[in-house]
Amino acid sequence: MFLKHCQYLRPVSISLSPNTEKDDIFLALKLLFQPWKWKNGKNCAAAQKLPDLLEEKFKKYLGIKEAIFFNSGRSAFLAILKSLDLKQGDEILLQAFTCNAAVNPIIWADLRPVFVDCDEKTFNIDIEDLKRKITPRSRTVMIQHTFGLPADIDEILEICRKNNLILIEDCAHSLGAEYKGKKVGAFGRAAFFSFSRDKIISSVYGGMAVANDERLAKKIKEFQEKIDYPSYFWIFQQLLHPILMNYLILPTYSIFGKYLLVLLQWLRILSKAIHQKEKRGKKPGYFPKRLPNVLAILTLNQFKKLEKFNEHRQKITDFYYNELKKINSFESPPNPKDRKQIFLRFTIKHPKARQIIKKAWQKNILLGDWYNSVIVPYDTELEKMQYKPGSCPKAEKLTRETLNLPTHINISKKDTQTIVNFLKLS
Ligand SMILES: Cc1ncc(COP(=O)(O)O)c(C=O)c1O
Structure with missing residues (x-):
């Protein structure tokens, strides 16, 4: 009876754990009680092979040479920028009409974001404004494939070639999208993907850097090997997210679920997608970090679907x-x-x-x-x-x-x- 009523309280929603299905919730619940699998899964033979398995799957799917995993798209983007031999103050061109998660890694890497206007029809970078905003300090163009629509890649590649600029693809919205028969993420010198809570697939937090250039991939991998896993508490927050969201918050959303969500986030029992600090350009301590084993398990389960x-x-x-x-x-x-x-x-x-x-x-x-x-x-x-x-x-x-x-x-x-x-x- 209660569950039947809950159907009417559950909103038609675009966000709030949108990709989570029953098997994802059960998996998170099971893993919540297996903390030895949470970080690097050293004590678990199957888990040890997991990063390799995930890497193979994505490389094959995207047709790229290397894939390196992080705890977010933000961490992956920061790793790319830190591996590109850029100098302090170099300019990174990117479109406005974006998320601060796409801007902050530029600031954290001591580089300068230069905002390019957005095409009114496609929501992607405006080519004419891009040409206007190139300066002698421009080094990199980042394109966004907004909402999953691939940008005008051929034209942008030509602009990059003429101006000696490096192309990075922000594929946070576009896992699986194709441009002229080829998957996005395979066009730039490097690209990054996000598995955060409301992306194409989700492990609440997660990300991946990809590169076709072996030298660059090696540097990104070296960067990743030097950083740590996020804390046990941070991992706990992410595992709890699909469980509480689907069994407590969504079924009661229109009476107290929405307040409960705010309260649980305020009490830090659940994580927020963006930390308050990031709104001021500051970096929370949990970036950049590696993808913990347990979130890799959730990512793999979603990737299969x-x-x-x-x-x-x-x-x-x-x-x-x-x-x-x-x-x-x-x-x-x-x-x-x-x-x-x-x-x-x-x-x-x-x-x-x-x-x-x-x-x-x-x-x-x-x-x-x-x-x-x-x-x-x-x-x-x-x-x-x-x-x-x-x-x-x-x-x-x-x-x-x-x-x-x-x-x-x-x-x-x-x-x-x-x-x-x-x-x-x-
Ligand atoms: C356009 C765009 N780029 C990058 C990111 C960063 O991804 P993540 O949340 O995994 O750090 C996001 C998501 O927040 C995004 O919407």
Whole structure:
């Protein structure tokens, strides 16, 4: 009876542990009681082989030479920057309309982020603004493949070649996306992926650096070998996340679950996606760290379901495209024929996007607000990120006009119909 009622309290949600299925929760629960497997799994023969197994799987899947694992995309990006022979103050070009997790590693590495505007249709880096913002101190361009849509890689590679710039791919949103038949992550000198809580696959926290250049890969590996694993308590927080989220917080979300989540995060029993310090450009002590064995086990379990997840995303997306055609007021994202996009989130535009999100929340439909600031979370100090207000006008406009619809495995056909019905009335 209680569980039946809980169905109505559970929100239609884009975030909040979106990829977690029953087997992931049971796995986390089992591992919670096996602390000898948590860090490096030294006492467990199968676990010892796990990093190699994970590495082989990703190398084969992406068609890349080396994959090196960290406790987050942030740590992986920092490792790449530290391995690239860059000098203090060198400029890294990256797009606005991003997360502070993509900016902070640049600051932590004593480099300078230079923000490039964002294309209004694709949400990816604006090519013309990129050309304008190159200076003699520019060394690297980082492209984002925002929401899983591959950027204009050929044109960007040409710009990099002409200006002697290194290309890094931020694939935090785009595991499995393809550009002209080749998986993203295989185009730049290096790339990084994220397995954090609301990405394509998730181990609550986790990340991977990849490189095709063997010399660079060796340096990233050396960097990784010098750093430690995160603490037992940090690992405990991550293991608890899928369990509490799915059995306690989500089923009671609309009465006390949402308050409980805030309380548990405040008490540090559950982790937050972004530490308060990061909003001021500071580095929490748990970055950079290696991927602990136990999170590698969760990642592997999710990786096995990657194709299923992405096929599901595709089906949901087809439904949104068809239905939104009938509602003129929303603009759907482009779907270029030469790329396979993954749609981590199906991002649509409407002049009153912010009000629509608010109205939906009142109906227990938690739509996404990525990105409601040029650098999220909303309360990130832009000055500390070295962002000059007005320097990326298109990105600034997009922050007011975009909202995201969920595509993850726990969104059913019925949920999508509920969302579309709501949008029709907006
Ligand atoms: C665009 C983008 N880049 C990089 C990251 C960093 O990934 P992680 O959370 O694994 O550090 C994120 C996620 O937070 C992101 O959204």
